Every structure is written in C-alpha cells, then in structure tokens.
Amino acid sequence: LHAIPISLATSTSGLQPQIPSIASFTPSSTDSFVLTPAVQIIVDAQFSNHSDKIGSPSLFQYASTFREDLISLTGFSDVPNITAGILSFANTTTPTVFLSSGATKRTLYNGNFSLEGYTLDISTTVFAIKGTGAIGAWWGTRTLLQQVAIAVNHSGNSTSVPIPAGSGFDVPGWEVRG
Numbered sequence: 001l002h003a004i005p006i007s008l009a010t011s012t013s014g015l016q017p018q019i020p021s022i023a024s025f026t027p028s029s030t031d032s033f034v035l036t037p038a039v040q041i042i043v044d045a046q047f048s049n050h051s052d053k054i055g056s057p058s059l060f061q062y063a064s065t066f067r068e069d070l071i072s073l074t075g076f077s078d079v080p081n082i083t084a085g086i087l088s089f090a091n092t093t094t095p096t097v098f099l100s101s102g103a104t105k106r107t108l109y110n111g112n113f114s115l116e117g118y119t120l121d122i123s124t125t126v127f128a129i130k131g132t133g134a135i136g137a138w139w140g141t142r143t144l145l146q147q148v149a150i151a152v153n154h155s156g157n158s159t160s161v162p163i164p165a166g167s168g169f170d171v172p173g174w175e176v177r178g
Helices: 059-074 134-155
Strands: 024-035 040-044 083-085 096-101 118-122 126-131 161-170
Touching (some): 059 096, 096 134, 118 134, 126 134, 134 161
Parallel strands (some): 040 083, 096 126
C-alpha cells in the first residue's frame, strides 16, 4: 500500500492542507489568485463538448456543476454564466477559471493511464485547470473548491477568497477513488 500524501503547506508557500493533497504543487510567488463574485468561468471551446465516453458529462456540463457548487459554497449570487472560448479572450483584470482538456497523461500506481489527472496553473488573475480528460478537469474543480472552503473557513470572508499562485498536477493512485 502507498501512503496518502498530506500537504502541510501554508498559504504563503503553497496550497492549504487538504486530504488527500495533490501530488505536486510549486508556488510561483507570494501573490494569490483572488476569487470574487465577478469570476468568469471559461470552458475551452476546443473541448467544451468533449466527454470521456458515451453517456458521461461533457467538459461544459462539468463546468456547469462547478459553477453551481461555487455559488453554493461561497454565496456568490451574481457569478456570470459560463462561456465557451479561449483564454486569450478573457478580461485579464477579472478573476477567471479556465477549464480545458488534453493534459499530459499520467499513470496510476499500477502503470495504467488515467483520464482523472489534471494540471493547475494559477496566476493572480487566472486559475487554469487542464484535465487529462473531462473527468480530470472535474477533479481539478474539486481541488479549487476545497481551497475555497479552507480559505473561507480560515478568514470568514467569502467575498474575496485568496488562493496561492503556482502550478501543480495530480492524478489518483488507484482506478477507483475512495
């Protein structure tokens, strides 16, 4: 059996502790991505209708669920509707969550490839999640929501939620989570 890594990073050096932690995260500076009610959620137009298999949700459908969960968690009532587009069209002064697919495939502990992997690239204005498949982007949104929950719980403020800038990746160890 492999131990589940637990991150003990602080907000100045990386993502807040969560269980399980992501496989790798490197902070890029002391700056943070600050999530506000004005956040725009953009789904990569190239992959917006992509689903990993027949009958599974598309990237756009996962984004819709993420938006609902974000509103529920933060109480943001005016989160704009999701748009399909490309990141370069984003208003760079507005916090943006960008969801895409096509990340480099990563392997489970048994060596098999997983569509559940994802990368994170977080700047002061963009939180980019790129899944190996649509389900990978979904799991990336779960990591973002965990960070939001931790930050809101820590600060008591849900109108301006800071998340450390940096980059990282994750992939599950096993084919079945939980």
